[in-house]
Amino acid sequence: HGARTTGRGLLIVFEGCDRSGKTTHCTRLVSELNARFTAQFMRFPDRSTLVGRMIDAYLKGEKELDDHAIHLLFSTNRWEKVDELKRALENGSHVVVDRYAFSGVAFSAAKDGMSMQWCKQPDRGLPRPDLVCFLDVSPDEAQKRGGFGRERYEKLEFQARVRQNYDHLMDDTWQIIQTDHKTMDQVYAEVMAVVERTMQSQINQKPLTPLWP
Numbered sequence: 001h002g003a004r005t006t007g008r009g010l011l012i013v014f015e016g017c018d019r020s021g022k023t024t025h026c027t028r029l030v031s032e033l034n035a036r037f038t039a040q041f042m043r044f045p046d047r048s049t050l051v052g053r054m055i056d057a058y059l060k061g062e063k064e065l066d067d068h069a070i071h072l073l074f075s076t077n078r079w080e081k082v083d084e085l086k087r088a089l090e091n092g093s094h095v096v097v098d099r100y101a102f103s104g105v106a107f108s109a110a111k112d113g114m115s116m117q118w119c120k121q122p123d124r125g126l127p128r129p130d131l132v133c134f135l136d137v138s139p140d141e142a143q144k145r146g147g148f149g150r151e152r153y154e155k156l157e158f159q160a161r162v163r164q165n166y167d168h169l170m171d172d173t174w175q176i177i178q179t180d181h182k183t184m185d186q187v188y189a190e191v192m193a194v195v196e197r198t199m200q201s202q203i204n205q206k207p208l209t210p211l212w213p
């Protein structure tokens with residue numbers, strides 16, 4: 001069966017500030033991976049669940065919630081999908097995820113009175129990604145891209161704080177890809193290169209480990 005994986009699939013997460021191009025590149029990656037393997041797309045927040053609908057209302061400004069409460073809903077939204085995620089990986093499917101626990105921490109901890117340490121706790125134990133593809137965009141550039149400013153958090157100074165928080169979450173599973181002044185094809189080529197490299201380094205099939213030991 002050629003290039004099809006025999007062991008578990010890779011968990012590939014995309015992170016970045018708003019309007020960094022994550023969704024575009026995730027979608028393209030999933031369809032290209034599917035030509036050679038089995039690959040699945042997931043995104044957080046998943047607005048289709050009951051919890052996801054509350055998150056959606058909050059993001060659209062239709063609902064007010066305490067900062068701790070919305071943080072826990074974002075985390076719940078991941079935990080309600082963790083069985084599906086693990087099953088897909090165990091069945092040999094690669095899973096490409098548009099935002100994960102890192103968004104949870106980077107965004108919530110950008111609010112006054114919310115510490116990184118407090119914010120990390122509810123997501124402890126989620127599967128740790130094999131690769132975090134960080135699409136870096138400057139706040140100025142993000143603002144020029146379509147759709148910026150529609151939802152909560154889409155403000156320049158807030159995004160700058162989110163970007164700083166990401167710096168504290170990076171480890172050796174992260175790859176930072178600059179997107180300013182690059183075409184989508186140029187960015188995608190870099191995405192594919194880091195994905196290929198991760199596939200090579202995962203050839204020995206390291207088991208999944210939990211996030212944030």
Ligand code: NYM
Nearest residue numbers: 018044045074099100103104107108153
């Ligand atoms: N967001 C996303 C959080 O604040 N916490 C989280 O845990 C997650 C997954 O939701 N501004 C924020 C980041 C985005 C917003 O995400 C909606 P998207 O990818 O634009 O649908």
